[in-house]
Amino acid sequence: MAVSTRQTTNGEAKPVLREASWGQIIWRRFRKHRLAVTGLIVITVLYALAIFAPWVAPYDPTDIAPDRRLEKPSSAHPMGLDEVGRDVLSRVIWGARISMTIGFVAAGISLVVGVFLGAVAGYYGGGVDNAIMRVVDVLMSIPTFLLIIAIVAVVGPSITNVMIVIGLTYWSSYARVVRGTVLSLRSIDFVEAARAAGNSSLRIILKHVLPNCFAPVIVMATLNVAGSILLETSLSFLGFGVQPPDPSWGNILTTGRQYMRHAPHIALFPGLAISITVLAFNLLGDGLRDALDPRLNV
Amino acid sequence: MFLLLGVSVIVFGVIRLAPGDPVMVVAGLDALPETVEAIRKEWGFDLPVYMQYFRWLGRAVRLDFGQSLMTREKVSEMIVARLPATIKLNLVAYALALAVSIPMGIYAALRQYSLLDHLGTVVALVGVSMPGFWLGLILILYFALYLGWFPVFGIGTWKHYVLPSVALGASQAAGLMRMTRSSVLEAMNQDYIRTARAKGLAERIVVFKHMLKNASLPIVTIMGMRLAYLLSGSFIIETIFAWPGIGRLAINCLYSRDYFVVQGTVLLTAVVIVFANLIVDVTYCFLDPRIRYQ
Numbered sequence: 001m002a003v004s005t006r007q008t009t010n011g012e013a014k015p016v017l018r019e020a021s022w023g024q025i026i027w028r029r030f031r032k033h034r035l036a037v038t039g040l041i042v043i044t045v046l047y048a049l050a051i052f053a054p055w056v057a058p059y060d061p062t063d064i065a066p067d068r069r070l071e072k073p074s075s076a077h078p079m080g081l082d083e084v085g086r087d088v089l090s091r092v093i094w095g096a097r098i099s100m101t102i103g104f105v106a107a108g109i110s111l112v113v114g115v116f117l118g119a120v121a122g123y124y125g126g127g128v129d130n131a132i133m134r135v136v137d138v139l140m141s142i143p144t145f146l147l148i149i150a151i152v153a154v155v156g157p158s159i160t161n162v163m164i165v166i167g168l169t170y171w172s173s174y175a176r177v178v179r180g181t182v183l184s185l186r187s188i189d190f191v192e193a194a195r196a197a198g199n200s201s202l203r204i205i206l207k208h209v210l211p212n213c214f215a216p217v218i219v220m221a222t223l224n225v226a227g228s229i230l231l232e233t234s235l236s237f238l239g240f241g242v243q244p245p246d247p248s249w250g251n252i253l254t255t256g257r258q259y260m261r262h263a264p265h266i267a268l269f270p271g272l273a274i275s276i277t278v279l280a281f282n283l284l285g286d287g288l289r290d291a292l293d294p295r296l297n298v
Numbered sequence: 299m300f301l302l303l304g305v306s307v308i309v310f311g312v313i314r315l316a317p318g319d320p321v322m323v324v325a326g327l328d329a330l331p332e333t334v335e336a337i338r339k340e341w342g343f344d345l346p347v348y349m350q351y352f353r354w355l356g357r358a359v360r361l362d363f364g365q366s367l368m369t370r371e372k373v374s375e376m377i378v379a380r381l382p383a384t385i386k387l388n389l390v391a392y393a394l395a396l397a398v399s400i401p402m403g404i405y406a407a408l409r410q411y412s413l414l415d416h417l418g419t420v421v422a423l424v425g426v427s428m429p430g431f432w433l434g435l436i437l438i439l440y441f442a443l444y445l446g447w448f449p450v451f452g453i454g455t456w457k458h459y460v461l462p463s464v465a466l467g468a469s470q471a472a473g474l475m476r477m478t479r480s481s482v483l484e485a486m487n488q489d490y491i492r493t494a495r496a497k498g499l500a501e502r503i504v505v506f507k508h509m510l511k512n513a514s515l516p517i518v519t520i521m522g523m524r525l526a527y528l529l530s531g532s533f534i535i536e537t538i539f540a541w542p543g544i545g546r547l548a549i550n551c552l553y554s555r556d557y558f559v560v561q562g563t564v565l566l567t568a569v570v571i572v573f574a575n576l577i578v579d580v581t582y583c584f585l586d587p588r589i590r591y592q
Contacts (some may be wrong), residue, residue: 074587138304141575143567145530146548150560151312153552230429234534237431238549257538264439271432279427 029291036287042280048094057090061247067108070263082263083255088266091247092273100277102163103229109167111221114174115213119205121175122182125224133179136172144169148231152240156242162241166228174220200207215292217284226281233274304357305568309352313561354561363562368554371560377544383453384543386478388532390459391467392525399471400517403478404510407486418475426470430531434465451540462539466531470524477520478513485513488501514585522578526571 006086020028030036049056059077065085073080079088121132151165182205185191235241236250237257244251249270256267338344342353357364363373398413404416441461442450448457485491486509494504536545544563 132301134304136306139300141301141526141568141572142308143307143526143530143533143564143571146533146564146567147308147312149533149549149552150564153555154313226427233429234431236428238534238537240552252431253435260435260439260442267432267435267439271429271435275424275428278429279423282423282427286506 019298020113026291030287033287033290035283036291039280039287041275043284046277046280047100049093050100053093053097057087057093059087059090061086061090061094062245063087067159070259070266071264073265077292079269080263082252082264082266083259084093088252091252092249092270093251095247095249095270096273096277097230098159098242098246099232099250099274102159102166102232102242102248103225103277105163106170106228106232107127107221107224109164110170111174111217111226113168114171115178115210115217117171118175118213119182119210122179123186123201123205123209125183125186129179132175136175139169139172140209145231145234149235149238149240152235157235157240157243158209159242159246162232162235166231170224170227174217177220178210178213182209183218185209219289219292222281222285222288226278226285229281230278233270301572302569305572306355306565309350309561309564309568310354313557313564337532350505358565361564364558366551366559367556368551371421373559376559377562377566380542380544380547381473383541384532384536384545387459387462387466387541387543388528389534391463391532392470392528394463395467395471395474395524395528396511396521398467399474400478403475404482406475406479407482408505415479419479422472422475425468426476430465430469431534431538433468434462434535437465438538451538453542460517461540462535465538466528466535470528473527474517474524475522478517481507481513481516485509488512511585515582518578518581518585522574525574529567531571 063086067085069083069085071077071081071085077087077089082088082091093273105158117132121129125222146161148165148169152161155161155165186209191204191208194204199207232241233253236248237253239251239254241250244246244255251296252270253267256263256265256270259266342350345353354356354364361374363377365372395493402418406412406418409415438461439451441447448461452458490512491504491508494508495501499508532541532543533545533549535541536543540546544566548560548563551563
């Protein structure tokens with residue numbers, strides 16, 4: 001610890017005395033990326049807000065006060081009141097809960113599906129590979145945003161549906177990257193050795209091949225969370241996502257849009273929340289990319 | 299070709315197989331059973347789904363996407379009527395994005411760590427992170443409602459184009475700038491650049507002939523991809539600005555569950571994206587002779 005604290009002043013790492021693990025090297029490189037650390041802190045705070053929403057939010061997000069509708073921001077209500085007199089700050093905090101959960105779960109679904117299919121395609125090759133990669137090609141050339149709206153519109157807009165639909169549409173880039181890595185590793189010595197030692201295919205994929213995709217996949221996942229949050233808010237904004245009275249950053253914006261002229265604060269703050277969150281994830285993703293592998297380009 | 303077929307299956311399947319009976323959209327919820335049956339026959343909804351698909355596909359290749367369930371207008375005519383508005387808006391936004399991002403990206407890379415580079419990087423990061431529809435609302439709030447410089451929505455004079463195309467192009471410009479910067483930086487550190495400098499070429503020639511030409515390949519790829527994003531973005535931006543294009547058409551028809559119109563617009567957009575990628579691939583051959591010989 002003493003060694004690593006001294007290195008920051010001139011930006012150059014001092015020779016490390018003892019052998020550092022891979023994780024420590026990454027962490028050290030990551031820490032120097034000030035913006036990325038800021039991103040990480042912001043994300044942590046936002047998730048804390050989301051998790052502890054019931055205790056953090058100053059008011060009940062569904063409590064209405066019809067006589068004080070569209071009230072401007074004040075010290076009692078820092079973000080003002082909305083069209084039926086609900087506290088916008090409380091709604092934004094509760095909205096964080098929904099929006100960030102959706103972002104996280106949707107990205108998680110994409111990651112699992114994409115990594116699984118990519119690994120299968122790369123490892124088995126042949127017809128399986130061909131079939132999976134054609135689906136990837138198709139998915140990549142469809143205007144996904146519209147596709148997602150269309151699906152959500154027909155399966156019915158709900159939080160669960162939004163998560164599943166976003167998750168199942170964005171796995172293609174994971175599949176591509178993982179397949180590429182698996183293909184290039186399939187006949188490399190250590191994999192051959194593992195096979196010769198009698199390991200099962202599943203074990204070889206999980207233990208010997210997949211860890212090599214860790215760097216690009218984790219970076220993609222970070223950026224994917226940002227993308228999923230943006231998508232969810234766009235969906236909710238158009239009315240195909242989270243349905244009122246459940247607060248989501250997107251649907252608060254929708255109501256805000258109708259009162260732009262007299263109460264711009266309703267639209268301003270949830271949009272700010274989206275931008276800050278997405279920015280934080282983008283910063284984190286950039287930092288991770290630089291820390292994990294400076295030459296990585298995803 | 300296979301790609302387009304796959305796209306058409308997904309577009310059709312997703313929209314048709316989902317719950318909700320399109321016949322009800324035409325007939326209304328309180329229609330008599332006999333009326334419902336008659337409509338089902340008339341529109342061909344009594345056929346098995348795969349038959350419906352082939353019928354639809356057969357017509358779609360002849361650019362006939364069927365009729366609107368609501369107004370009985372021909373979908374192809376509805377699209378043709380609104381296509382010019384969308385094309386114009388997207389072209390302006392795309393041109394704006396390219397005109398800002400590419401020079402900025404190149405400049406930022408050539409003067410790495412300069413004030414303008416830092417500024418550009420921050421602006422680009424914020425631009426990528428801001429949802430386009432929110433930017434649109436902010437622009438409306440400030441420039442249309444507060445300052446009154448531009449109209450709030452609609453189409454007409456050049457002033458109508460300013461806000462929607464900025465809202466639409468901003469995030470594309472930001473993404474393109476980041477990509478341009480990193481590609482040029484990458485090309486800058488190659489050996490052949492050092493060689494070019496070492497043999498005493500003018501800096502101008504080094505930058506334009508050696509550096510930018512080599513950096514252009516990834517930039518062109520991203521340009522193609524960004525076009526797809528742009529089109530997707532215009533669905534939501536058109537809705538905000540009440541722009542009479544196919545984006546707003548598609549969203550409105552989604553609200554009213556007018557299936558054929560949605561299918562038609564999504565398919566059309568997909569075709570455009572596939573062709574954009576094709577053009578990118580062809581451009582590669584011009585930019586990089588090595589690809590041509592393979």
